[in-house]
Amino acid sequence: MQELDAVILNFNESNVAILNVTLAFIMFGIALELKLENFKILFRQPKSVVAGLLAQLLLLPVVTLLLIFIFNPQASIALGMILVAACPGGNISNFICSIAKGNTELSIVLTIITSIGAIFFTPFNFAFYGNLYGPTSEILKEISLNWFDVMQTISLIIIIPITVGMICKRKFPKFSIAISSKLKVISMILFLIIVAAALGANYANFIATIGSIATLVFLHNAIAIITGYSTARIFKLPFSQQKTLAIETGIQNSGLGLLLIFSYFEGLGGMAIIAAAWGIWHIISGFGLAFLLSKKAV
Numbered sequence: 001m002q003e004l005d006a007v008i009l010n011f012n013e014s015n016v017a018i019l020n021v022t023l024a025f026i027m028f029g030i031a032l033e034l035k036l037e038n039f040k041i042l043f044r045q046p047k048s049v050v051a052g053l054l055a056q057l058l059l060l061p062v063v064t065l066l067l068i069f070i071f072n073p074q075a076s077i078a079l080g081m082i083l084v085a086a087c088p089g090g091n092i093s094n095f096i097c098s099i100a101k102g103n104t105e106l107s108i109v110l111t112i113i114t115s116i117g118a119i120f121f122t123p124f125n126f127a128f129y130g131n132l133y134g135p136t137s138e139i140l141k142e143i144s145l146n147w148f149d150v151m152q153t154i155s156l157i158i159i160i161p162i163t164v165g166m167i168c169k170r171k172f173p174k175f176s177i178a179i180s181s182k183l184k185v186i187s188m189i190l191f192l193i194i195v196a197a198a199l200g201a202n203y204a205n206f207i208a209t210i211g212s213i214a215t216l217v218f219l220h221n222a223i224a225i226i227t228g229y230s231t232a233r234i235f236k237l238p239f240s241q242q243k244t245l246a247i248e249t250g251i252q253n254s255g256l257g258l259l260l261i262f263s264y265f266e267g268l269g270g271m272a273i274i275a276a277a278w279g280i281w282h283i284i285s286g287f288g289l290a291f292l293l294s295k296k297a298v
Contacts, residue, residue: 018190027115033180034108065133097290099291195279217281225249
């Protein structure tokens, strides 16, 4: 495999700015679908929410670290895997959950909670688990990372759009309903274009490494899905919620990961390719899983 720890990928400032705006629109679109009644699930089904948060915020980073110890990848690749696992639920998980006939209300609430919690949990989990693996720990020692800046970045693209979206939903309900589905499709297309642009600008590095990185991405994503599903089974949740946790844990906000990589790690090779590959693959695996699960009622 090509040595990626010393490779810096090309992704200009205008692309980073577009990615910022796209992620903010995505979170704004999710908030447009949110109703205050959705949060009643916290009281009606607290066990399902606890299970979902446990799977995403604790178990996924742990199994990611175990996978890294087993395969012993290059430091930048391992760091990319840890960052993806530390990110909140992905923006398309709610749509995929509805196709799978899961509990969409639970999916939306988990996405919102993990996205807001990302201000703390993303930098904490990334630093904590990154320092438990020797090679990644060395990278983190070399990079002067201001965690306040990271939290501020996450706040700007997650907290503010969610807040504005919820206000818009409350003040202009008809307008919100009219644009929410269109905004979701536009945001997804923009995100895919940005990921494709990032990969296209670094085509040679991507082609040289995709064969070996693909195996890790497939395994990592599969283990994430299994982690969510198994957690739901352990908590003895209904099958619709087992579907939901499998999807929520397997769909991560890799777009946020890419933004942090290009903003604070200067496009470090292995990290960026892992996050970009995740961004494409989890859409494919997510829709494939949803199609299969939609056929099963129990």
